[in-house]
Amino acid sequence: MTATLPRPTPAGSTRTPVGARLGGLLRARETGIALLIVVVFVAATVKNDAFASANSIQQLLLGASLIALLTVGQTMVIVTRNVDLSVGSVVGISAYVVGMTFRDHPGTPILLGFVVGIAVGAFFGAVNGAVVTLFRVPSLVVTLAGLYVIRGLDGLLVDGVIINPQSIPRGFQRIGFETVLGVPVLFLLVLVVVLVAAYAMRSFRSARDLYAIGSNPDAAELAGIPTQKRVFTAFLVSGSLAGLTGALFVALFAQVDVTAGRGYEFLVVAAVVVGGVAIFGGSGTVIGAALAAVLLNTIDQALVSSRISGFWTDAIAGALLLAAIAFDRSLSLRIARKLRTQEGAHRDV
Amino acid sequence: MSETAVHAETPRDSGPAPTYEGVDTARPPRWRLALRWETALVAILLLTLLIGSNGSARFFTGTTFFFAGLNIGEIAIMALPLLMIVLIGEIDLSVAAMLALSGAVMGVLWQSGTSFGVAVAAALVTGLVGGALNGYLIAYLGLPSIAVTIGSLTLFRGIAQIILPNPTTTPFPTEVATLGVLPIPGTQVPYSIAVFTVLAVATATFVHATPSGRSLYAIGLQPEAAEFAGIRVTRVRFELFVLSGLVCSLAGVLFALKNSSASYSAGFGLELTVVAVVLFGGVSIFGGRGTVAGVVLSLAIVAVLQQALTQQQVQAEVQNIVTGGLLLASVLVPNAAAAGRRVRTALRGRGRPAPPPPTPAPTP
Numbered sequence: 001m002t003a004t005l006p007r008p009t010p011a012g013s014t015r016t017p018v019g020a021r022l023g024g025l026l027r028a029r030e031t032g033i034a035l036l037i038v039v040v041f042v043a044a045t046v047k048n049d050a051f052a053s054a055n056s057i058q059q060l061l062l063g064a065s066l067i068a069l070l071t072v073g074q075t076m077v078i079v080t081r082n083v084d085l086s087v088g089s090v091v092g093i094s095a096y097v098v099g100m101t102f103r104d105h106p107g108t109p110i111l112l113g114f115v116v117g118i119a120v121g122a123f124f125g126a127v128n129g130a131v132v133t134l135f136r137v138p139s140l141v142v143t144l145a146g147l148y149v150i151r152g153l154d155g156l157l158v159d160g161v162i163i164n165p166q167s168i169p170r171g172f173q174r175i176g177f178e179t180v181l182g183v184p185v186l187f188l189l190v191l192v193v194v195l196v197a198a199y200a201m202r203s204f205r206s207a208r209d210l211y212a213i214g215s216n217p218d219a220a221e222l223a224g225i226p227t228q229k230r231v232f233t234a235f236l237v238s239g240s241l242a243g244l245t246g247a248l249f250v251a252l253f254a255q256v257d258v259t260a261g262r263g264y265e266f267l268v269v270a271a272v273v274v275g276g277v278a279i280f281g282g283s284g285t286v287i288g289a290a291l292a293a294v295l296l297n298t299i300d301q302a303l304v305s306s307r308i309s310g311f312w313t314d315a316i317a318g319a320l321l322l323a324a325i326a327f328d329r330s331l332s333l334r335i336a337r338k339l340r341t342q343e344g345a346h347r348d349v
Numbered sequence: 350m351s352e353t354a355v356h357a358e359t360p361r362d363s364g365p366a367p368t369y370e371g372v373d374t375a376r377p378p379r380w381r382l383a384l385r386w387e388t389a390l391v392a393i394l395l396l397t398l399l400i401g402s403n404g405s406a407r408f409f410t411g412t413t414f415f416f417a418g419l420n421i422g423e424i425a426i427m428a429l430p431l432l433m434i435v436l437i438g439e440i441d442l443s444v445a446a447m448l449a450l451s452g453a454v455m456g457v458l459w460q461s462g463t464s465f466g467v468a469v470a471a472a473l474v475t476g477l478v479g480g481a482l483n484g485y486l487i488a489y490l491g492l493p494s495i496a497v498t499i500g501s502l503t504l505f506r507g508i509a510q511i512i513l514p515n516p517t518t519t520p521f522p523t524e525v526a527t528l529g530v531l532p533i534p535g536t537q538v539p540y541s542i543a544v545f546t547v548l549a550v551a552t553a554t555f556v557h558a559t560p561s562g563r564s565l566y567a568i569g570l571q572p573e574a575a576e577f578a579g580i581r582v583t584r585v586r587f588e589l590f591v592l593s594g595l596v597c598s599l600a601g602v603l604f605a606l607k608n609s610s611a612s613y614s615a616g617f618g619l620e621l622t623v624v625a626v627v628l629f630g631g632v633s634i635f636g637g638r639g640t641v642a643g644v645v646l647s648l649a650i651v652a653v654l655q656q657a658l659t660q661q662q663v664q665a666e667v668q669n670i671v672t673g674g675l676l677l678a679s680v681l682v683p684n685a686a687a688a689g690r691r692v693r694t695a696l697r698g699r700g701r702p703a704p705p706p707p708t709p710a711p712t713p
Contacts (some may be wrong), residue, residue, distance in 0.1 A: 083495075085621075135688050137680040138634045140495075144625060145680075148673030155666030263618065266442075270499055279496045311510045318504025322486065325496045 029276040033291040037298050044302035051305045054182055061187040062176075062252065064297035066091075069190045069245050070268040071275065071289035072197045073125075073238030076207075078272055080231050081214040081281030082139035086128060086146035087242040087268055091261030093154040094120040094246030099163030099256040102172065110171045117247030118240050124150060125239015129232035139235075147265065158258040165254035176252040186248055190290075193241070198286045210234060214281025270317070271296055274324040296320075386631035386683060390646040393675070397650055401657030411537030413656055419530075419607070421652035422541025423448065423600040423616070427623045428630075429545075429552045430593035432644050435627055436556070437568040437586060438636025439494040443483060444597045445619035446505035449612070451475045451598030453509035456517035456611025465522050473598050479505055480594020481587075488586035502620060509613035516612035521605075529606030541603045548596070553641035561585075569636025625672060626651055629679045650675070 045052040070087055077084045094117045101108055101116050128146050132139045165173065178185045201207045209230050212220040221227050249260055275292030277284025299320070300313045401408040427444045434441050451472040458468035483501055487494045520526060528540045556562040567575040568582050576582045605611040630647030632639025651672065658668050 131677070131681070135681055135684045137684050141628050141634055141676065141680045144621060144628075145673040145677035147621065148625070148669045148676065150673075152666040152669030152671075152673065155664065155669065266499055266502070269496075270503065273496045273499070279493045311507075311514050313507065314503050315507025315511055318500050318502070318507050321500035321503060322497065325492050325500065326486065326490060329490060329492055 030285065030288045030291055033275065033288060033295050037291070037295050040295070040298050040302050044298075044305055047306040051302065056301070056305065058179060058182070058184050060298060060301050061294075062184050063301065064294040065184070065187050065190045066245050066248060066252070067264065067267050067271055067297070068290040068293035069193060069241055069248065070264060071271050071293050072194055072286050073234075073241035074268045074272050075275075075277050075284060075286050075289045076197075076201070076210060076234040077139070077238045078269075078277050078279060079201075079210045079214045079281055079284060080234050081217065082132065082231060082234070083143065083269065083279075084125075084128065084235060084238045085140065085143040085265045085269075086124065086150055087238065087245075088261045088264035089147045089150035089154060090121050090124045090239055090242035091246045091249060091264055092258070093124070093150055093157065094118075094243040095249040095256045095260045096154060096158055096163065096246075096258075098247045098250045099167060100157070102169060102250075103163055103167035106169075108169070110169060110175075113172055113250070114244065114247045117245075117250075118243045121243015121246060122236060122240040125236045125242070126232075128239060129235030132235060133228040133232045151262075155258050158256075160258075163250070163256040168250060168254045172251050173254045174251075175248070176254065186252060189248070193244075194286060194290045201286050206230065206233070211282055214278075214283075216282075267296075268293075270321050274321055276324075276328065278328070292324075386679070387640065387643050387646060389682065390631070390643060390650065394646055394650050394653065397653045397657060401653055401660070404657060404661035408657065408660065413660070415532050415537040415539060417652040417656040418537075418539045418542040420655055421648055422539055422545060422607075423604045424619065424623055424626060424651075425545040425648045426541065426548060426600040426603070427593075427597050427619075428626050428644055428648060429548050429641075430589065430596045431623055431627050432552070432630070432632055432639060432641065433556065433565055434494075434589050434593055435569075435632045435634065436565045436636055436639055437589065438572070439487065439586065439589075440498065440624065440634075441483065441590065441593050442495065442498040442620045442624070443479070443502040443505055444593065444600075444623050445616040446502040446509070447476055447479050447594055447597035448601040448604055448619065449615040449617075450479065450505040450509040451601030452605035452611040452615050453513040453613055455602055455605055457512050459521065460517050460519045465525060469602055472602050473595060476594040476596070476598025476601070477591060478594070479598075480591040483594065484587035484590030487590060488583045494590075506613060506617075513611060513613050516610045517605075518610065520609060526606060526609055529603060529609065541600075541607070544599070544603065549641060549645055556641055565589075566637050569633075569638070571637075622672075625676050629676050631679065 041051070050056060070091070074084055074087065097120045098113050098117045102113060124146065128139070128143055131137065131142050175185050175189070180188060201210075209220065209225045209227075212223065212225055213227050213230055217227060246261065250256060253260075271293040272284070272289045273279055273292075274296065275284065275289030277289055296317055299316060303313050303316065401413070407413070427448065431441055431444060454475045455468045455472040458471050459465060463471075479501065483494075483497060486492045486497045532538055533540060533543055554562075556565060564575065564580045564585065567578060567580060568585060572582050601615070604615055608615070626647050627639075627644055628634060629651075630639065630644035632644065654671060655668060658671070
């Protein structure tokens with residue numbers, strides 16, 4: 001039965017005839033963000049040429065990596081018209097469990113550190129996904145509750161004992177500071193995840209289903225898409241990536257306390273929204289979201305390096321976020337108008 | 350419309366002793382569901398009081414009440430406008446940032462020698478302006494409130510950071526500084542709770558007893574239909590966000606007085622607590638369902654629980670878990686029956702096409 005059904009064509013899809021134009025505009029969004037990164041970078045370099053030094057660029061990429069990695073999972077979740085507010089807490093607890101594993105079992109293989117982090121994250125992602133899909137309750141409420149519960153569990157686990165750099169194997173820490181041809185390893189790792197996810201989100205049928213679900217949940221269900229299964233998977237991926245982020249947190253900072261990952265949820269959602277992912281689902285790309293994470297961090301670093309004052313960072317990030325949403329709105333209104341005039345009777349998007 | 354009216358009159362017409370069946374059909378199911386949740390909240394409140402009194406012989410004292418109130422005061426005040434915003438299907442995540450910003454405005458002006466009254470007035474104006482910014486973007490530009498208020502939460506706290514990089518050190522005038530830390534003379538009621546009580550009564554009256562208040566439910570359930578019914582949806586949206594900004598700035602003033610200093614990091618992360626309290630009170634995140642009584646009960650539970658757990662030296666971590674668990678229960682319990690029904694239908698309905706399920710969580 002499903003085989004004969006026409007493939008759903010979600011709004012924002014880059015694969016459909018109608019979407020071809022849309023795709024062009026969405027691509028323009030990513031180029032726009034990339035251009036903005038260049039502009040900020042050049043401006044900051046003009047002000048202080050140390051900004052373009054290899055060391056400074058490495059710091060820039062490292063600083064953006066963790067949030068960029070989280071935007072991948074968050075994009076998948078938000079595209080389905082859900083949200084995962086628990087990521088910050090999941091990063092915190094998986095970072096601590098990874099650190100604890102290394103501390104209590106010296107000689108743990110480095111790879112196992114990642115496995116542990118991802119497993120912890122996947123567990124909480126699965127719980128979130130199961131509650132959301134089985135009980136059909138709003139994900140905002142579920143993951144907000146998750147944020148508190150997981151933070152509480154993390155606090156019980158930490159119990160005031162901070163993981164020190166001495167407990168973390170040198171090899172694991174190396175991931176945080178080593179570079180290949182001048183590019184930080186950690187950044188390359190994140191880049192691989194982002195590119196794989198971007199390819200999957202563009203080409204895999206199951207990933208395209210996520211867009212269909214976010215565009216119109218009822219229609220997606222009627223079209224034979226296993227919506228609950230897909231939403232569950234999105235949460236599972238988001239949790240797993242948060243777990244991986246936790247492991248990378250340990251590699252990068254080599255120190256974990258109870259505040260690890262705190263407040264990340266808003267940074268991630270902000271980057272995803274600036275990156276052009278519609279908060280009500282159905283459109284947006286992983287690349288856009290990850291680029292936005294880099295942009296926000298570039299602005300952050302640029303302000304610090306220009307000695308304008310680090311205090312301006314948040315205000316500018318907030319203003320930028322508001323501008324990005326307003327820009328999106330005017331863009332989508334323009335597209336809607338264009339579609340109405342050009343498609344005539346075919347406006348079914 | 351007329352059908353409902355007939356149903357409503359049936360119990361009265363059918364004899365002196367109306368059957369439960371008649372009463373049931375006269376009431377819309379939504380209301381029954383809400384009633385049941387508030388009953389559950391009362392039970393939970395009694396339970397928390399029991400836990401508190403079991404743990405400490407000195408639990409039922411004025412001091413406990415005072416500190417419980419002092420801790421929850423600003424959260425309680427901010428929860429009221431948020432309740433109305435959630436009722437119309439929107440959300441305001443900038444509440445705690447506005448608390449910090451208005452406190453910072455007051456602190457900066459006071460430190461620079463402005464009179465105290467002017468500083469407070471400026472703080473409240475800040476709330477109005479910030480709320481108007483949110484309201485304009487959400488109501489008139491039609492932007493999603495969750496995205497806008499994540500932006501403005503960063504913006505507000507960012508501005509607070511610019512104008513007040515370091516917490517203020519100049520003490521506020523003694524006669525007002527005591528407002529933040531002492532109860533109203535002769536009672537154990539903190540001033541913030543007194544303010545909250547007045548606002549809560551006003552909110553309850555507005556929401557439940559005036560046509561404009563009732564229209565919030567209509568907007569939350571179906572904005573288009575509300576618009577066609579003659580409700581000025583856009584304007585109501587705008588006004589609620591302005592109100593939220595104003596009330597949160599008032600909370601900011603009280604918060605600064607309580608801590609006898611203003612800081613840009615005041616109430617960091619509190620927005621999620623306020624949202625959690627409102628949702629735990631049985632207000633639907635999709636709008637259109639919820640009562641002031643539910644939110645007040647929810648606040649009381651959180652305040653009592655905090656006090657009880659602290660007195661029994663339970664770690665803050667466990668308090669987090671309890672808060673999260675309660676919030677989760679608030680959405681799971683009302684949905685458990687439906688979830689069970691779904692499973693049963695799925696088991697029975699094997700072979701024939703499954704009925705279309707209810708819309709899966711269009712969050713946020």
